Amino acid sequence: MENNTQTTIFGLRAIIEAIESGSTINKVYLQKGLRGDIFYQLDKLIKINKITTSMVPVEKLDRLSKNKNHQGAVAQISPIEFHDLEKLIEETTNQNTIPLFLLLDQISDVRNFGAIIRTAECTGVHGIIIQQNGSAPVNAETIKTSAGAAFKVPICKVNHIKDALFLLQAEGIKTVAATEKTEDSVYDIDLNQPLAIIMGSEHRGINPSVLKMVDYKAKLPLLGAIESLNVSVACGVLLYESVRQRL
Known part of the structure; x- marks a missing residue:
């Protein structure tokens, strides 16, 4: 197990890469009304992996990402690896x-x-x-x-x-x-x-x-x-x- 605190990542492609790499995602926050090909790719991965999501206003994403360029998506990665x-x-x-x-x-x-x-x-x-x-x-x-x-x-x-x-x-x-x-x-x-x-x-x-x-x-x-x-x-x-x- 990794002995660190929870990591927050932001950006559609960054979250896609995190999921595809096997990272354990606690939750993904998505901007209400988000559209586009990359979003649909992320949404498909979220559903396949049964990741908890929450549709939130952009202000919430701004706070979570500290006003970085989040592209309408922020994810929280678990600090531990779950067991089988x-x-x-x-x-x-x-x-x-x-x-x-x-x-x-x-x-x-x-x-x-x-x-x-x-x-x-x-x-x-x-x-x-x-x-x-x-x-x-x-x-x-x-x-x-x-x-x-x-x-x-x-x-x-x-x-x-x-x-x-x-x-x-x-x-x-x-x-x-x-x-x-x-x-x-x-x-x-x-x-x-x-x-x-x-x-x-x-x-x-x-x-x-x-x-x-x-x-x-x-x-x-x-x-x-x-x-x-x-x-x-x-x-x-x-x-x-x-x-x-x-x-």
Whole structure:
């Protein structure tokens, strides 16, 4: 992995070359109403590679590029290289350890994401899995919040969280979803086994279609008036309960 901060590049041809060279693009910002042959070439590459895009006014691009000649396009390159999930699962299951994975179902806040990565590294998580679209990017703020842990924990991107669930369950890895839509407490579930913990987004939780696939559902006891915990805090509780059971 490359230990650097996020790079911003601008210009249609520069972004095309970055994509064709295999660079991991976090997001591409395109000027509203942009047209032309080079734009259509870039747009085709973006769609083929399923890169997140945002159509923005020219003023936004001016700020991102510091008023350089951006030609209506600015891209943010990820500071890390993402891992192949199938290969990571294979490598982890071949180790003399109990696999522990973490799936994040469209967590969008970079500070929450960074805090979760930091806790994951401290609790021995073997890999973090995020969805291609709708997830917070791995950018400079994510890395700062993670205290550099983003360079230490393997992170994988998949088209959909359900794709990851299929792969994990096929390898005998049990899945447990953190959700209030259950009567089962996290303290009553066996976390000392090959496991993947799923955390939902800040606003809607775990997608219902994902909940239908998991092996276990677990909730945290809430004794006060507030109905939910911050997702990074809840994730920390589940991960450390897993650690407690495994020690």
